[in-house]
């Protein structure tokens with residue numbers, strides 16, 4: 001008998017089981033508040049675990065049930081990737097936004113959700129994200145100056161990936177858009193010609209794909225053995241980061257040498273004009289902060305990789321959805337949009353600039369409406385409770401430290417009381433609201449694509465709302481405008497449905513449309 005028990009095939013699982021039970025009893029996560037369990041059913045033997053399973057396999061139903069059945073109440077919302085999640089009612093969205101970082105912290109939650117201690121080669125860059133400051137300041141302030149670069153890269157990207165077919169031909173929207181978004185965005189991050197380097201784009205896009213996938217799997221791995229599993233699971237990310245560094249480091253070394261030379265002799269113009277892109281701003285920031293670690297070429301390359309992660313998928317999903325919506329909608333809408341873009345461009349001497357883009361309210365409305373209908377944000381404002389004593393919500397629920405709170409987003413976007421005919425794509429919904437002069441100006445202006453509110457969480461809301469949203473909004477509007485002016489598009493059938501991946505919604509990645517180079521009248 002003893003021999004049998006000591007056999008590795010019996011002993012190893014037995015030890016693992018005992019360790020698991022001890023862990024669950026004594027070391028497993030925070031103690032959850034006593035709240036209804038979303039997804040649990042009467043008669044369940046293990047309501048928490050059965051609910052976890054149901055919520056994980058049908059997260060859409062879970063989000064809807066949370067909002068409908070528990071409209072004014074907080075609930076536990078266990079899913080396989082996150083078992084310590086509490087869904088607050090939508091009436092508490094503003095409460096979440098208003099809490100200081102010392103109580104509810106976005107970064108602690110993001111570090112856990114993306115498992116960045118494993119999925120990044122240098123986790124300190126996520127824990128000390130000095131580049132965020134540059135997004136909210138320099139990048140946002142430079143949008144106007146960057147418009148010509150973005151317009152040029154957009155035209156190059158479409159010429160390359162959509163070409164100039166004289167007859168209708170099929171293109172895969174997501175696959176081409178992520179490539180165009182990749183080069184347009186990297187034009188602003190690292191400049192020309194690096195932004196067109198296919199290898200840089202492959203690694204940047206690949207990283208943006210690997211991190212959510214790997215972190216989703218890692219979060220399902222039992223915590224005590226996670227570091228070990230991560231060693232193997234994150235190997236592809238390590239190799240990818242290495243390849244990305246190899247591509248960018250020579251350029252970074254040259255930039256650093258030029259920067260130092262310019263500092264030594266500002267009159268020496270032999271190094272050409274200083275580039276105006278994110279890499280250069282990061283170098284300047286690092287030098288000004290005086291910490292040599294910050295200007296190590298690999299540190300700088302890793303920051304650009306992190307930016308690719310934040311920008312590429314989000315922007316590619318958003319523009320893919322907008323194109324599919326437009327292609328599926330009435331031709332009159334496309335004609336009306338074209339007329340606006342052509343009219344405003346003519347007023348601006350045919351040149352793209354920030355003011356011209358700001359005037360195109362129908363274009364802005366198309367993007368906002370498409371993001372409302374298709375946003376990947378299904379639950380918003382995910383924040384970890386970090387206050388030692390926990391927090392008490394307005395409805396009186398005490399939530400302990402270590403728990404993650406969220407609020408509904410998808411059900412709000414679909415709510416006909418807030419968005420009449422919410423299931424319908426009404427491209428000019430927000431443009432009409434903005435032109436209603438009976439409404440005060442501030443309220444009308446709040447209907448712009450990049451403006452967030454408790455009813456519009458596509459970019460989050462409050463202090464931690466997406467810092468790149470003003471840049472992204474301008475970039476994507478320019479891309480859509482270029483497309484509408486340069487191509488005829490046709491869906492040739494029903495718009496394929498979005499799908500749910502983990503906690504997010506994604507557009508149909510294989511969907512194709514028919515395109516033809518437009519012959520201008």
Ligand code: HEM
Nearest residue numbers: 310311314315318381458459460461464465466467468472
């Ligand atoms: C259409 C494109 C984009 C969408 C829909 C989007 C959406 C979001 C959302 C929902 C969040 C979380 C906000 C919250 O929880 O309150 C976020 C955070 C963030 N986004 Fe974006 N984003 C986009 C483009 C970009 C771009 C282009 C950049 C960089 C230039 C960027 C950089 C970031 C960063 C750094 C954060 C984390 C902010 C923080 O930690 O405080 N995003 N984004």
